Amino acid sequence: MTNPIPTLYQWAGGSDALNRLTARFYQRVHDNEILAPIFAHMDSEHPQHVAAFLAEVLGGPAEYSAAHGGHPHMIRQHLNRHLSQAQRREWVALLLDTADELGLPDDPEFRSALVGYLEWGSRLAVINSQDGAEADENAPMPRWGWGETKGPYLPPGG
Template identity: 55%
Template sequence: MEMGNPEQDGPPTLYDWAGGEKALTELTEAFYREVLKDDLLEPMFRGMSSDHPRRVAHWLGEVFGGPTTYTAERGGYSTMLGMHLGKAITEPQRRRWISLLQDAADEVGLPADPEFRAAFTGYLEWGTRIALANSQPGAEPVKHAPVPHWGWGVHRLHALNRADHAYVTRRVIRLPNRVIMTGRRVFHVMLFRFALGLARFR
């Protein structure tokens, strides 16, 4: 799978980490194959255009820090908004959409590290909840806005480059799973200490 340049300054974008346009296109193609077999989602997507998966791949790519292809070719946020207006999406449909897309991510081999999957799933949750709200009868969404840009979030590991991140992950898997709980946060103690030590030497 094509990956981002590990020598670049700063952390890679989610787009690069995922594998770029090729990986996201494979993701959406695998996803929509299953959507058209699904009893909850098929009625919503019946009759979709053959290039719909590619368009969604471009949207995800732009959101995750890649090229602005969706905006250039489709018009950006307002076009995506228009795809959901009046659809009256239900909560079961929203959850099924996320579930099938996560299954597709596994099928096509998107990175499985916890940081990427947390960021990926975070966007899916946020985006689908916005889409559900905007799709309801009488909704009055913001009509014009920029395409959202989704990043890694606040993780200490993201101070590391990709090579160091992979090294940390491989090493920590072999360490005892010592964790401490503080409210809703769970810290893998050995991972945090090791990552912090690497960051100090960069």
């Protein structure tokens, strides 16, 4: 029997939606005075890597882990970058604003789950960017779901 409740990945619109989100987000980063310096030397494939990571975290295919080595790889990308809380907050706010711009689902259940992951993940990135942080080579890939909700918001008649 298949699960009638879609994953967050499916609800967001799958890989196409997440690739559009990260592509547009990183376009906007270039004009953001707080974030632009962090990503000034970003690889052209960075948006696709972030989209694949988000896809896997939100219940989609494990392509990021297969191609890059999962969560330990992501942690290593943040080591010694000395990210600040102001940069973290700006990153989360701009990503959510971009989600609104592109029309990603804005129902309360989905957005609370998305915000929950972005808050958790971005705070972890700040911690892992400070002096002395190390990547745990056994760190499992985070998997985010609907949390305490009974499932996704369905509009009347949906």
